[in-house]
Amino acid sequence: MKDEFDDLLSILQDDDQPLPVARLKELSDLDSTHLSRLRTAWSSIPDKRRQRLIVELGRLADRSIEVTFERVNRFAMGDHLPEIRRRAIQNLWECDDLALAQPLMTVLCEDASAEVRAAAAAALGPYVFLGETEEIPAELLHRIEEALLGAYASDSAQAVRVSCLESLGYSSREEIPELIRSAYASGVEEVMRSALCAMGRSADDPWSPMVLAELTSASPALRLEAARAAGELELREAVPGLIDLLEDVHDDVRRAAIWSLGELGGDEAKAALARLAEEAKDEAEAALLEEALQNLDFVDGTHDLFLFNLDEPGDLST
Helix, strand or coil, rough: CCCCCHHHHHHHCCCCCCCCHHHHHHCCCHHHHHHHHHHHHCCCCCHHHHHHHHHHHHHHHCCCCCCHHHHHHHHHCCCHHHHHHHHHHHCCCCCCCCHHHHHHHHHHHHCHHHHHHHHHHHHHHHHHHHHHCCCCCCHHHHHHHHHHHHHHHHCCCCHHHHHHHHHHCCCCCCCCHHHHHHCCCCCHHHHHHHHHHHHHCCCCHHHHHHHHHHHHHHHHHHHHHHHEEEECCHHHHHHHHHHHCCCCCCHHHHHHHHHHHHHHHHHHHHHHHHHHHCCCCCCCHHHHHHHHHHHHHHHHHHHHHHCCCCCCCCCCCC
16 A cells, blocks of 8 residues: 555656655655665656755755755765755755765765765865864864865866865864965965865964955955955954945845854944844845844853953952
8 A cells, every 4th residue: 555655756756746845844854664765766756856856855954953854865975966966965064974974085086076076075174173173083084184185186176176175274284274375375266265265264363364355355255255254263353344344235245244243243343233233124134133243242241251350350349
């Protein structure tokens, strides 16, 4: 007798029926039996439907924390279509399972598609961060760094190399700063953007002159990365430049400036964000401003705690 899951698989395989988006949550957290049944049916789902299916699973997971399609995405990494492999890797952005690191390194080194290799390089970045915070074994961190460094040095695709550099931005290895400096000096916009991203992830003060300079770049992509990096590096001297970017014609740049001002705090940043919040008409931007203002209050409160020296109390008798 045909059950509901078999019915869903039949619909997925039938190109004459609309993709059942409302039922895709049934693919969440599949047990081994249902995953095996999906695997068996997978190749019978038309290519374009499989592509849309992976996209919709990513959207659904982003909208709801109650669903997880990790098992589907992990086997979809082996699909014959590069776009599906790339999307499946991107859908796994929240996965920190150590068992996924080796498959990602294999994809980085062996996949025929540069876009898929670049996605794997980006997905390895969080593992480098976890390694720097000693949350994964040092040996695994070393293998990941070596894979990224190897691909950065040898891969012919610029998209792969810049993704490797961005992930290596989290690393404290001594050779990384020179790679970042060389990339920034390249004069190639995509490579410079990647260098700025790596600068922000590095948490190193020496990058501040370059980040501050790019806040006024003629390139929206460079302004965007500089704005993000200013917040990540906690560059308080960037506040005036970030306030100027609140009027940028590009939404992404403006939103990056909002986020960073919320990270940096201070009266000047708070006044600028509050003023913009009063005028906000876009719901998404209004929500971002509210979140930034809340974070700013937390940052300022934390800063005040550090200023209050418990070893030298003031006159509390009055």
